[in-house]
Amino acid sequence: MNPLSKREQQTRILQALKPHVPVDCLLWTDEDTTPYECDALTAYRQRPLLVALPETEEQVSAILKTCYALHVPVVARGAGTGLSGGALPHAEGVTLSLARFNRIVEIDHLSRTAVVQCGVRNLAISEAVAPLGLYYAPDPSSQIACTIGGNVAENSGGVHCLKYGLTLHNVLKVRGFTMEGDPITFGSDALDSPGYDLLSLVVGSEGMLAVITEVTVKLVPKPQLARCIMASFDDLRKAGDAVAAVIAAGIIPAGLEMMDKPMTAAVEDFVKAGYDLNAEAILLCESDGTPEEVEEEIARMASVLTASGATKIAVSQNETERMKFWSGRKNAFPASGRISPDYMCMDSTIPRKRLADILIAIAEMEKKYQLRCSNVFHAGDGNLHPLILFDANDPDQLHRCELFGAEILETSVAMGGTVTGEHGVGIEKLNSMCTQFSVEENAQMQAIKTAFDEKGLLNPGKVIPTLHRCAEYGKMLVRSGKIKHPDLPRF
Numbered sequence: 001m002n003p004l005s006k007r008e009q010q011t012r013i014l015q016a017l018k019p020h021v022p023v024d025c026l027l028w029t030d031e032d033t034t035p036y037e038c039d040a041l042t043a044y045r046q047r048p049l050l051v052a053l054p055e056t057e058e059q060v061s062a063i064l065k066t067c068y069a070l071h072v073p074v075v076a077r078g079a080g081t082g083l084s085g086g087a088l089p090h091a092e093g094v095t096l097s098l099a100r101f102n103r104i105v106e107i108d109h110l111s112r113t114a115v116v117q118c119g120v121r122n123l124a125i126s127e128a129v130a131p132l133g134l135y136y137a138p139d140p141s142s143q144i145a146c147t148i149g150g151n152v153a154e155n156s157g158g159v160h161c162l163k164y165g166l167t168l169h170n171v172l173k174v175r176g177f178t179m180e181g182d183p184i185t186f187g188s189d190a191l192d193s194p195g196y197d198l199l200s201l202v203v204g205s206e207g208m209l210a211v212i213t214e215v216t217v218k219l220v221p222k223p224q225l226a227r228c229i230m231a232s233f234d235d236l237r238k239a240g241d242a243v244a245a246v247i248a249a250g251i252i253p254a255g256l257e258m259m260d261k262p263m264t265a266a267v268e269d270f271v272k273a274g275y276d277l278n279a280e281a282i283l284l285c286e287s288d289g290t291p292e293e294v295e296e297e298i299a300r301m302a303s304v305l306t307a308s309g310a311t312k313i314a315v316s317q318n319e320t321e322r323m324k325f326w327s328g329r330k331n332a333f334p335a336s337g338r339i340s341p342d343y344m345c346m347d348s349t350i351p352r353k354r355l356a357d358i359l360i361a362i363a364e365m366e367k368k369y370q371l372r373c374s375n376v377f378h379a380g381d382g383n384l385h386p387l388i389l390f391d392a393n394d395p396d397q398l399h400r401c402e403l404f405g406a407e408i409l410e411t412s413v414a415m416g417g418t419v420t421g422e423h424g425v426g427i428e429k430l431n432s433m434c435t436q437f438s439v440e441e442n443a444q445m446q447a448i449k450t451a452f453d454e455k456g457l458l459n460p461g462k463v464i465p466t467l468h469r470c471a472e473y474g475k476m477l478v479r480s481g482k483i484k485h486p487d488l489p490r491f
Helices: 003-017 030-036 057-070 122-132 148-154 236-248 261-271 291-307 319-330 332-339 352-369 395-414 430-436 439-452 467-473
Strands: 050-052 074-077 094-097 104-108 113-117 171-177 183-187 211-218 225-233 255-260 281-289 312-315 342-345 373-378 383-390
Touching: 003 050, 003 057, 030 050, 030 094, 057 074, 057 094, 057 171, 057 211, 074 211, 104 122, 113 122, 122 148, 148 211, 225 236, 225 291, 225 319, 236 255, 236 281, 236 291, 236 352, 255 261, 255 319, 261 281, 261 319, 261 332, 261 373, 281 291, 281 319, 291 312, 319 332, 332 342, 332 373, 332 383, 342 395, 352 373, 352 395, 383 395, 395 430, 430 467, 439 467
Parallel strands: 050 094, 074 094
Antiparallel strands: 104 113, 113 211, 171 183, 171 211, 225 281, 225 312, 255 281, 255 373, 342 383, 373 383
């Protein structure tokens, strides 16, 4: 678009929205829209034509109906803490910020549920229900800022997802609007609902199917006691095998996290948690429940970890010490930000038994791309978060960082894993989707997208790669959208 046509399109959308949305809820100048140009993946930026900040569901519906009629793309945005570019604006579209939907509608302590608007912070739910002895289990590292709507979009997990499940397992009902502006409900207030299980389809759909405005979440009782083991290992393989051994022993810890030596050094300098700086890897294993359950489980886990080669084991003696153990893991990202101008946080999964293999592979990639990488894992479910350290002001470093990340994802798939665990695909992993999924599988995902959003206006260009992209990623020769010998197996 040339500047003139862009202004004309902007004016056209503004005039169409003004009857439905207060003018102070619309942002269109460069100065006002710049804060919305990216999410937490700051390497990719794009200013939207316009930002809308509705205050009511009626306004959300009106915005969507207007954009649908004008054939204008819409990108829903929560707190902007996503790490895959899922909330990256469309250059010719509207960014729909749901930040003002921040009200807890209802708390029912008998059914242990809470009805919250999509802009409510994850941690705010637990804080609100704490007097009732309840909390909301999924706890991503960004829980102080991330919103429940964003959690639903990405199917977020966190430290405690091994025992208590992902967002999908802790949500009963989701309400919102289709691209046409029609109200839609997924799930129900009951434990099950008739018909297709569309709730598990929309949770993790990254804003591609509907705009979510309200969520009914499950709450769980706060355990009487929680204690954490911090185990040191002098060898990465021993630490990886220990994770598999804990699960193989029939133990499901409340949390089972792993940090390698570079990450341990970074967080210890930041939070002073008393981590063993000589260890090649540290495991954090938490048990919660009644005092009797915790005592038994801690003893069993300590026995398994010792048998797996742990060189040092420390057990938290009180709540302050437990929180101190976890403070390093929770602050892994800001700690990395202190030692590098920029970092790119990757997200993939592998089978637990391959933890050591992927760490050794990443160490070789560091030499190949001449970049440092610190690693922190949701080890219990094999969810990796390698943090590639680089300087975004150096285009060559950014390029090498992107290649480094792509190789991590490809290696994860080769080891029997997936290209994403909880951060979503967004735009960051579009190429990698070609590695994991076939043409037919991507076509099936596109068909589902089309069923909900016929014009393809909701968060377009994300998640599902085009055939052209997969062809180019695979270094295929494409002419006029066609490849030679299409009958031959590819991708």
